[in-house]
Amino acid sequence: MLTIKKATGTNNSVYPDAAKIRQAVFVKEQGIDADLEFDTLDDQTTHYVGYLDDQPVVTARLNATDEWHIQRVATLASERHNGYAAQLLKQLIADAEPGSLLSLNAQETATGLYKQLGFEVIGAPFQEVGITHVAMQRKK
Numbered sequence: 001m002l003t004i005k006k007a008t009g010t011n012n013s014v015y016p017d018a019a020k021i022r023q024a025v026f027v028k029e030q031g032i033d034a035d036l037e038f039d040t041l042d043d044q045t046t047h048y049v050g051y052l053d054d055q056p057v058v059t060a061r062l063n064a065t066d067e068w069h070i071q072r073v074a075t076l077a078s079e080r081h082n083g084y085a086a087q088l089l090k091q092l093i094a095d096a097e098p099g100s101l102l103s104l105n106a107q108e109t110a111t112g113l114y115k116q117l118g119f120e121v122i123g124a125p126f127q128e129v130g131i132t133h134v135a136m137q138r139k140k
Contacts, residue, residue: 002058002084003051004091010042017056018047018072025074032129037072045071050088058084060092068096068140070104089117096140103137111136 007014019038026032041063050058057079063069070092075085096102106114108125111134119136126133 002087003054004048004088005051006046006048006095008046009044014049015042015047017049017051018059018061021049021056021059021074021076022072024076026072029077030131032131036129041071048088048092050084052079052084058088060085060088062092062095068092068100068102070102073104073110085113086117089113093117093138093140098140100140101137102140103135105133106136108132108134 005014009015019042022037023034026037027034042061045061045063048060048062049056056076058073058075060073061071063071070089073085073089093102102119104114104119105128106119108131111121114136118138120138121134122137123135126135
């Protein structure tokens with residue numbers, strides 16, 4: 001069973017686990033520059049990490065300034081297609097205030113997951129860090 005922990009900022013026990021997953025998925029696997037992946041928003045956002053047998057396997061971060069903007073959703077390659085990202089995102093959605101607008105920029109290949117969770121595409125595809133993305137949103 002997936003255990004989900006969350007913490008805000010980078011000075012806590014959750015952030016290093018989130019960073020480890022993001023390093024493996026975005027930097028090593030997808031070739032994104034680490035300086036772009038690890039930005040100044042990490043200090044201001046809430047990091048969610050899902051643990052399987054105390055091992056971090058999935059992460060996302062939440063930037064809840066004007067709206068609930070979900071970012072940096074990643075699952076370790078060895079743990080994909082087990083529903084862990086969906087479980088983590090369901091927790092994040094449950095944590096949102098009633099009536100909140102939740103938004104994200106999804107890699108185009110991942111839109112099916114977000115559509116299953118009630119997100120809708122709201123614009124044309126665009127390039128971000130060399131990868132095609134689409135903006136998506138849903139209301140809680």
